[in-house]
Amino acid sequence: MNIWKKLQVILLVSLSCIGVDQVTKLLASEHLSRNMMNSYFSDVFRIGYTENIGAFLGLGNSLSDEHLFGIFVLAVGAFLLGLFFYLVTSSKLNLNSLVALSMIFSGGASNFY
Template sequence: MKISRRSAFIILTIIGSIGLDQISKVWVRAHVKAGSVSEIFGDYFTLHNVENKGAFLGMGSDLNETLRVVLLLILPVVVLGLVLRYVFKDKSLGNWSLFAFASIIGGGIANVYDRFVYGSVTDFWHIKLTDTLRTGIFNVADVFVSTGMIILVFIALFKKKHKEVKQ
């Protein structure tokens, strides 16, 4: 069976994002003391080792175990599967859209894998520009998911703007 360049691009992006995320988490678990904070670039960019039992910014960590399994394991696997199917079926998607969706899928799979294997997701980076302009603690998978979402927003805005100019 021959794999098309398009399919190879999707698969390599997904595998690459999962691989980079998992390598970074293995390193953090092995070399950064749990609960510690280390400066990378002053207080602006710090390294942590935090286990997040919830989703984004710990949301859902207080849910009972059954609900947490449904919302943080089963539902994401179903959604990621549907998005993966869509990406392989829709031949009209451009390279940027393919990269964005594959990044979201890879990052999502990486975090779901952590929840399944470890019961939590290892987060370790934090950016704080000011007391109000800062991130939560995040990981490489989160960067891939966020980057993919930002690319999709730009594509949607560009297409909408391009359609308005044509009319």
């Protein structure tokens, strides 16, 4: 697959994933009460709105601002740039792998602001 086709796939996947992620975050912030759980089907499903400054499950919440910047901005930014470069230049990726890695890239990029 040539570079232009790869860029089209990456762009399509990224716009789709980032768009859905940002819209659902906006809807959650507008329609869910902060720090209050909504229970459905006899408590089988619980939906709540919570924010954290760290990563998955609050990992990094106790770190200083300098450490947070170093890890979540510099390190993650470098990883995302490296992943993007790999996506564009690798000749080993088939379409399924390109889409899967583009989704990982999009997830990181959507939370990188």
